[in-house]
Amino acid sequence: MIPYVRDIEFEYGKVDQVSPLIRRVIANNPGPFTYKGTGTYIIGKGEGLAVIDPGPDLPAHLQAILDAVSGERVSHILITHHHLDHSPLAKPLAAATGAVIYGCAVKELPAEDGGARVEAGYDHFTPDVSVCGGAVINGHGWTMEAIPTPGHTSNHICYALAEENACFTGDHIMGWSTTVVTPPDGNMADYMASLELIKARNFKTLWPTHGPPITAPEPFIDGYIAHRHDRTRQILAELATGETKIEAMVPRMYAAVDPRLYAPAARSVLAHMLELVRTGQVVTDGPPGPLSEYRLARR
16 A cells, blocks of 8 residues: 555645745646645755746746745756646746756657547756756755656656755655656656665655655655556456456556546556566557557467
């Protein structure tokens, strides 16, 4: 079982000091993929602040961030990935503050493959400084390490705050829900490897972009990993009954889930299925996709 954490107290547009070095402002964009909204983090005090995931293109949220840092200077903007609830305010915030934008540009935006669209969409995001290969970023009173964590997206970056042994996990690990892995930009094998990478770092606290912090990372990540293995077993069990279509599997596999989330669930099933095809456990005729028919490989 994943030990979810979902309780969070906040007011839209109000900045909260959530740790000695971290402040948070939550955007008013709640939804099935964003929980209560995008949590924008402000790191440091006075000169040389960092802002992580400024969020969606909402003028009120931009103003809330600017109000939160009034009288201070933002020098760095750090982006976890290119979804529309994370990166669009980077350029307006940079224009207002003169800050430099850090992140990893996606190589190419995903093409449609016949599946349902399950994210708010993709931002045509290009950073001023690329951290695709990892980097150490120094600011006024803080040190941040960019950690490549592909899986949820190909360009996902987590950021580790050395002074608090904390990690800002974007959508890679979220306390309130599991993470959607959406092919072709998302990749299940990459995702599982990235979970192990963050687990091995033994962080004290994880700060997701959506929802409250995770203060017991190791058992939480263990639950995340076990959940993915359970999903793989469920898929193999469905195939063993003779079921061949992802869309037919989802309502049974996700019986306890809000039906509005069946589309992203199908994308995660597809991510598992692609890995099963890659490893030779499952076969399909032609290129594997969301509408393909799958069957167990004969041994």
